[in-house]
Amino acid sequence: MSILESLPGYSGRNSPERESEVLLSLVASGLSSLSGWWGQVDRRRPYDDRLQLGLDRLAVACARQGLEAPVGVADLVCSWCAGRPMRDWPLVFDPDAQADGELLLIDGVPSEFCREWVRATRDLVADVHESALVNHVKDVARALGRPELYAHWRMLLTKKSVLSAPEMIRQRNRFLDVPSWAVWLDESYEPVPSEGTVDGWIAVCPTCRQWMSRDGGEGWVCPSWRCAGHRYGSIPSMRDAEGAYRLRGDLVGYIALPGQAELRLAEGLAARGARVVVSPGYDALDTVATWPGGFAIGVDVKDWRNPFLLARKIKKFPEWSGNHPYAYDKGFVAVPQDRTRGRQEYLRILRKHSTALQAQPHVQAITIEDLIQQCPDLGASGVVICGP
Ligand SMILES: [Zn+2]
Known part of the structure; x- marks a missing residue:
């Protein structure tokens, strides 16, 4: 054997x-x-x-x-x-x-x-190597009974792929009662190496917010497959590389890139008046959004190109109801709209091959943009919250 x-x-x-x-x-x-x-x-x-x-x-x-x-x-x-x-x-x-x-x-x-x-x-x-740090942060936050630490760490990595020296100091000092927090940041970011700079600058992609690599000359390319189609179209934003830090490469792929779609959904729901909790229950879901009237949705965001492969990664939704702080009425697996553009079969293939979706008929597969459109709109801004 x-x-x-x-x-x-x-x-x-x-x-x-x-x-x-x-x-x-x-x-x-x-x-x-x-x-x-x-x-x-x-x-x-x-x-x-x-x-x-x-x-x-x-x-x-x-x-x-x-x-x-x-x-x-x-x-x-x-x-x-x-x-x-x-x-x-x-x-x-x-x-x-x-x-x-x-x-x-x-x-x-x-x-x-x-x-x-x-x-x-x-x-x-x-x-398992790829997610070792993710699991470590999750385990420590859980042991401390502080789920918001894990959510804040993910949110920071998703929003900031480059930190200036003063920003790094400010971020390391955010949770002085938790010494592990500063260690997590030291392990998540690395000093910008000289080969990643041109004339003392590092470029950040305006589309996916990740640091870019040199194209062999003085120009920049975004290595993300998401951006490959328009890598020469958008103008990068330049950051001073002196003393700066950049997000570790494996965490770009594992957290920051998939996090962009989650962030867009969270901000879109908050703009319609919801109180949006990200990474509730240590990632049991990506988002739970609640409106003042009490209506709530639970969402798992998935940014995959291939729906057949994605189907295997859909998990069982947590059964949060009644007085649970994250109780939700409807569950959704949400994918970015551009993944389905010109591919009408995408959501059908996803449903057909996901045993988790078949076992949970109350969970619906939908695009992020359609989901935002279908939600209540109070005409006033809500808020995005990193747990608890
Ligand atoms: Zn990009």
Whole structure:
């Protein structure tokens, strides 16, 4: 029995779809571990074990179909991941996965399809490193009985990808009764390295609010897949890099980027008069919004390009009702509108493949913009609150 077959998430080992998922998860997570937010391959670890394991399985799959297999990890990465769309791999996918034309590597960095595949199938190939700090902050806040600390930490990371030296001091001193707070910030931000600057400046993307990387010359590019289509269109805002700090690359991808959609929803609901609590119950939901009349909604925000992969990550909503401080009347899984633009099937595929949505018919899948439009509007501003 292989290591994979002994993993708790492994089942149906005879199904070609399952075998394809495991193989692709190994390759995709191996690729992702080699590159950070800025897209550079970590040359200290040229080959991840998972790439070799994926290569072994691919060789078997190729032999079964009479195809020529990649001759090594370098061939797998350069020829297959960067040059061969999924339809040309000896793999079997559900048609709703919409995998046919997808590449794993684009311009030398893992594609959005590759990254979402890793997030959707993490139970197949354990990779807990990415969220170690997140779990640590959550655990300490829980032990202190201070859920708002976790919510404030997330909110700060979502709003500020670059902090000036005075801002860093002010932020570190926000919760003087909690010494861990300053340590969390030290671990979340790093001094801006000289290679991340031009003439003493660092650029921040006006669209996703994250720090940008140099394009090889004096210009800037935003590494976010969200911004890839208009990376040359918008003018970055420049920040003085002297003594400044930038958010760690892994936290950009894990917290700050997905946090942008959550923030937009929270601000949109508050603008309609709601009292909006973000990260209630340590992320049990992303948002609970309550209007003065008592009407309340609970929302989980998901910013994914592929609805088939997202379907696996929809979780069971907490049963908060009656006198619970976060009691809500209606539950929603909300996705940014641009994810569904030109893709009428998006919400249908999401509903069809999510066992969590099927088990909770009272939870509705909707776009963020439609949800905001459907909510009451008091004509007066509410407030966004970081717990408790
Ligand atoms: Zn951007």
